[in-house]
Amino acid sequence: MSFFSILLIGFAMSTDAFAAAVGKGAAMQRPRFAEALRVGAIFGVIEAVTPVVGWALGLAAAAYVTAWDHWIAFVLLGVLGAFMLISGLRSDTTDTQHERTRPHGFWNLAATGFATSIDAMAVGVGLAFLEVNxxxxxxxxxxxTLVMVTTGVMLGRALGVVAGKRAEILGGVILILVGSFILHEHLSGNAAVFGVG
Incomplete structure (x- = not known):
């Protein structure tokens, strides 16, 4: 997998956290940069750990599903991308109300960070079947995630939750495209092996 593909995955994984951060920024009273950076660091660490956990789980099962590895990566990324699209397209009124009543302490931020990193864990499972560091x-x-969340908190009051939702939609599209590219690469490789194309 190329570094560009990894960068796209990193961006896609951070868009749902960005959407949550925009909501938090909109609810905070004039957040300072240090406060935004703290939120970004909490989200970033959690988002970095979860794909490693998913990768370890996927690696344990890799020996049993080698023939289907690229299809698994394609389906996981596609389904996650679709969920992000749906989440980004649905009405955001309820989310905004929840954000305005939710405290911004460490454990609340960590819980939100974990909730937005579940998809990163699933991506880690899919990456266990590919040659990737x-x-x-x-x-x-x-x-x-650190950069996106810090930016999201700082821009939250100005942009509002709608901008966060649009970023989540873009992240969903990127995940679907990366999954499709992985599958295309695999099928093209097989076609070359069998002298097709």
Whole structure:
């Protein structure tokens, strides 16, 4: 997998956290940069750890599903992308009300960060079937999330939750495209092996 693909995954994984951060920024009273950076660091660390956990789980099962590895990655990324699209397209009124009443303490932020990182864990499972350095992927996801969440909190009051939802839609599209590219690469490789095309 190329570094560009890894970067796209990192960006896609951070868009749902960005959407949550925009909501938090909209609910905070004039958040300072240090406060935004703290939120970004909490989200970034959690988002970096979860794909490694998923990768370890996927690696344990890799020996049993080698023939289907690229299809599994394609389906996981596609389904996650579809869920992000649906989440980004649905009405955001309820989410905004929840954000305005939710405190911003460490454990609440950590719980939100974990909730937005479940997809990263599933991506880690899919990556266990591919030749990729999971530590590089995890670091890229963590850094992208740190930057996106910090930015999201700072821009939250100005942009509102709608901008966060649009970012989540874009993240969903990117995941579907990356999954499709992985499958295309695999099928093209098989076609070349069998002298097709």
């Amino acid at each position: 999971i530590l590089v992927v995890a670091a890229v996801i963590g850094i992208c």
